[in-house]
Amino acid sequence: MMRTEKMRRRSLLTRLAAGVAALPLAGCDRLSQTEWFTRLLGSAESVDEAVQGTIAGRWAMAPEFTEADLSPQFKSNGTQNPQDPAYQQLAQNGFADWRLAVTGLVEHPASLSLSDLRALPSRTQITRHDCVEGWSCIGKWKGARLSSLLDQVKPKPEAKYLVFYCADVMEQSLEGEVKYYESMGLADAYHPQTILAYEMNDTVLPIPYGAPLRLRNERQLGYKMAKYIMRIDLVDNFASVAGGKGGYWEDRGYAWYGGI
């Protein structure tokens, strides 16, 4: 990383840290500033993915909690209600017409309804969500195991990453609308706690939290967990994905791995 870029990022982090104290966090815990700041500089920003994997153990489980630990109010962050007309139409119909497309480097491209996803092996987990902004909330999630979906579509040997394309428009650019996108490596996609969640706290996933389907990927920061998923594309690199860094926030300077 160039020196100037590093300094720019440090000063951004300092401003973020100052902002944490002022955040209204109904029902959510605040990480101590030193805790999240250390994480941000020490794990997410400076240590590369390979080192991260060695330290944390690629297959380590994120901590799980009990019903008693659930945050009374889980914060909704980023997009809270996508304004895209096609999404609004799907929502009006309870997402009965929504389909998840699975495309790219797979033997069997697929188009799955919510009932198809509910028919896949599921997992329920109570976990802590950590946002890079310095807050965390504990929630209960139920969803299809991403590993089971992958077993169905069969990634080709050259597939390395999953790119998640979402329904929500983040900004208008000269090239048109920029919708949220994220990505993960295949190893993390097969992790037992990686699920495509359609339920939160024992109810159908509400719109502010990513209805009808959002990723839960409990060993990484909040921005890695795409909400409002419309398509999963299997690729071997990010060259064709917007800025080429593998995610909307990554293209704006965040770390790709974002481990916690």
Ligand SMILES: Nc1nc2c(c(=O)[nH]1)N[C@H]1C(S)=C(S)[C@@H](COP(=O)(O)O)O[C@H]1N2
């Ligand atoms: N599609 C989409 N996914 C997204 C975002 C977003 O704005 N759009 N924000 C990310 C960020 S920064 C966080 S912290 C979490 C917030 O999830 P929550 O609303 O359930 O708290 O979603 C992530 N996934």
Ligand SMILES: [Mo]
């Ligand atoms: Mo976040």
